[in-house]
Amino acid sequence: MDEPMDYASAGVDIDLEGSAVASLIGALSKSVRAPGSPGAPVDLPGGFGGLIEFGDNLLAMATDGVGSKLQIATSLKQWGGVGIDCMAMNVNDLLCVGAEPIAFVDYVAVPKPDPVIHAALGASLAEACRQARVTLAGGETASLPGIVTELDLSGTALGWLPKGEAITGEHLQAGDVLIGLPASGIHSNGYSLVRRIVEHAGLSYEDEAPFDPTHPHRELLRWTEGKATLGEVVLNPTRIYCDPVVDLLDAARGDASFSIENIHGICHITGGGLSNLLRLHDSLGWSIHTPLPVLPEFEWLQAAGKVETREMYRTFNMGTGMILAVAKEHATSILTWLEQRLPGTAVVGEVTDEGHRVSHAIEGVEFTHY
Amino acid sequence: MDEPMDYASAGVDIDLEGSAVASLIGALSKSVRAPGSPGAPVDLPGGFGGLIEFGDNLLAMATDGVGSKLQIATSLKQWGGVGIDCMAMNVNDLLCVGAEPIAFVDYVAVPKPDPVIHAALGASLAEACRQARVTLAGGETASLPGIVTELDLSGTALGWLPKGEAITGEHLQAGDVLIGLPASGIHSNGYSLVRRIVEHAGLSYEDEAPFDPTHPHRELLRWTEGKATLGEVVLNPTRIYCDPVVDLLDAARGDASFSIENIHGICHITGGGLSNLLRLHDSLGWSIHTPLPVLPEFEWLQAAGKVETREMYRTFNMGTGMILAVAKEHATSILTWLEQRLPGTAVVGEVTDEGHRVSHAIEGVEFTHY
Numbered sequence A, B: 001m002d003e004p005m006d007y008a009s010a011g012v013d014i015d016l017e018g019s020a021v022a023s024l025i026g027a028l029s030k031s032v033r034a035p036g037s038p039g040a041p042v043d044l045p046g047g048f049g050g051l052i053e054f055g056d057n058l059l060a061m062a063t064d065g066v067g068s069k070l071q072i073a074t075s076l077k078q079w080g081g082v083g084i085d086c087m088a089m090n091v092n093d094l095l096c097v098g099a100e101p102i103a104f105v106d107y108v109a110v111p112k113p114d115p116v117i118h119a120a121l122g123a124s125l126a127e128a129c130r131q132a133r134v135t136l137a138g139g140e141t142a143s144l145p146g147i148v149t150e151l152d153l154s155g156t157a158l159g160w161l162p163k164g165e166a167i168t169g170e171h172l173q174a175g176d177v178l179i180g181l182p183a184s185g186i187h188s189n190g191y192s193l194v195r196r197i198v199e200h201a202g203l204s205y206e207d208e209a210p211f212d213p214t215h216p217h218r219e220l221l222r223w224t225e226g227k228a229t230l231g232e233v234v235l236n237p238t239r240i241y242c243d244p245v246v247d248l249l250d251a252a253r254g255d256a257s258f259s260i261e262n263i264h265g266i267c268h269i270t271g272g273g274l275s276n277l278l279r280l281h282d283s284l285g286w287s288i289h290t291p292l293p294v295l296p297e298f299e300w301l302q303a304a305g306k307v308e309t310r311e312m313y314r315t316f317n318m319g320t321g322m323i324l325a326v327a328k329e330h331a332t333s334i335l336t337w338l339e340q341r342l343p344g345t346a347v348v349g350e351v352t353d354e355g356h357r358v359s360h361a362i363e364g365v366e367f368t369h370y
Helices: A014-026 A069-076 A082-095 A115-132 A191-200 A230-234 A242-253 A273-280 A296-305 A309-315 A328-341 B014-026 B069-076 B082-095 B115-132 B191-200 B230-234 B242-253 B273-280 B296-305 B309-315 B328-341
Strands: A050-054 A057-065 A100-110 A135-143 A152-162 A177-182 A263-268 A285-288 A320-326 A346-352 A358-360 B050-054 B057-065 B100-110 B135-143 B152-162 B177-182 B263-268 B285-288 B320-326 B346-352 B358-360
Touching (some): A050 B100, A057 B100, A057 B152, A069 A191, A082 A100, A082 A152, A082 A242, A082 A263, A100 B050, A100 B152, A135 B050, A135 B057, A135 B152, A152 B135, A177 A285, A191 A230, A242 A263, A242 A328, A273 A320, A328 A346, B057 B082, B082 B100, B082 B242, B082 B320, B100 B115, B115 B135, B177 B285, B177 B328, B191 B296, B242 B328, B273 B358, B320 B328
Parallel strands (some): A285 A358, B100 B135, B285 B358
Antiparallel strands (some): A177 A320, B050 B057, B100 B152, B177 B320, B177 B346, B285 B346
């Protein structure tokens, strides 16, 4: 195979997924809960977290799974990070609406209960709860031998925020500064392509990584001695951004020199890569003129899979796991605040009025739809 | 095969599941959220729904899936009821702590997105939201061809109640009256055994039901004309008890002749059947002296599978989907209130102080552990 690889040829049809989800959403009628009552829906652009009313507050729910990253973890019998991935995918979505995550429930589907898997998941979820500062409020383990052939793990996070303080994107404007938060690795998206490339390269996940995985501001979760294996690099858990983002929101709602109104948008860079930015606003553009350093695993994946650059940025986070759009006049103080708590955080670009488009320092990396 | 069938021989090892779940829970540390802060855990016996603090209120989360009932739905390409099953399994658990369900998120895992499945799920979830009176606050569709071979569906429900008004079981006492709410069918538990028995009987789910499925106070969700098929009977959606239980709780907290303190316990009869009652209290007993009528599908399953009577009651709801334990002096008014809204509701037994034991009008149907 010498064709360049892409996400669709790795077995994922984003358009088909979109139309399937549209079928589901199209069948849903309006909520039966009247405006003002507990549970009444609150419409927000972007749709990272579902918001509902609750008295003087809003509650937000997010649900997501770890996806095919699990298959690598299961093949290596290393589930120590997947609870963190599961937590991260959910709580990072909640942060995007300005919510503080407070509780989490997990759903585990296995062909057969396995105390070894469950003990590892328990430890991983406990660490995830610590990092995200949430209560594990429940969970379900389903034995479904006719439906799943190996572990599936998903979860739901619950968050809250004061009414009127949601981050809605309505204050976004050209000139806003984009601040990027560094990723810890591939996070939890694009693994169909990762697996395809590793297979094509004829490597085992137990092999030493065929590149130097050293990268500033990230540590690998290790289970071997010596040089890091490819498995340790690709399974490195998704960064949970509650620290520093919840504290930033608290400070902004408190006595910091910036206020919550200065934080105009927050974007979790998941499947779709930088094109996720387009979800925040209907017409504004996004110029990533100074991207964060690309993690070495992405450089290797691109070379080994001959993946086109644009496809890389459409599939992976490429080193930036979350982007905040903030008011220009407060960007320096917000950046300083964040950078002290999460080194590697930096200005990566700005909001523009040059069309509903993401552009990038690398020519050709451009997206006009999510 | 002429051995009597049971749940374990159908491939479900309840003890193994218990030890796997214990491994997971054992690895969890205490919550990082301090008492009094949003999200701090609230310990309750029974564990139907996970409760957390939220100002003057409590929030409750429940997560569960439809399980192997889905395999029958998928084999028939009839997913119209499974969204209701998914909702019911979750919101009925929330009712047990006295919470009003307000929102729901679904998690769908498929080998490949399929607009037909998703449209059916969307319609089913919309009807489920209507019946449970909740907002669908989000959802996730995961394409996991390496993990699932066919549809898996689970979800998470969120509910709330005023602080200090949780149904904790602490007021339970000998003499309390047990009120049973009728089930609509097999609900969502015991399907490994159902499938085994139907296979053993050499029947197709598209065959006419080999018994008269008529039963008072339940209607079947039909997709064929003429006599009901076996598939229509076994897939009949789980009853959602929000109506009447949420209204009962509202009335009890409002101006009814009974109060919330008179409702001592609520039990969702799921996997484990009547043994679920033991989850409500550490030492009291439960005498089911006047059970609700058994649904005809259970009689047929027992005969076709030569299942022992006790095993039937340990696996299935047998016609009673939820049981309320209420103060004796208010039992008549609560029963009258419920029976007007859900015909078929009746007194089924009483709480006793004769040991931590469920006993039943049928000799031998007795449980001493969940």
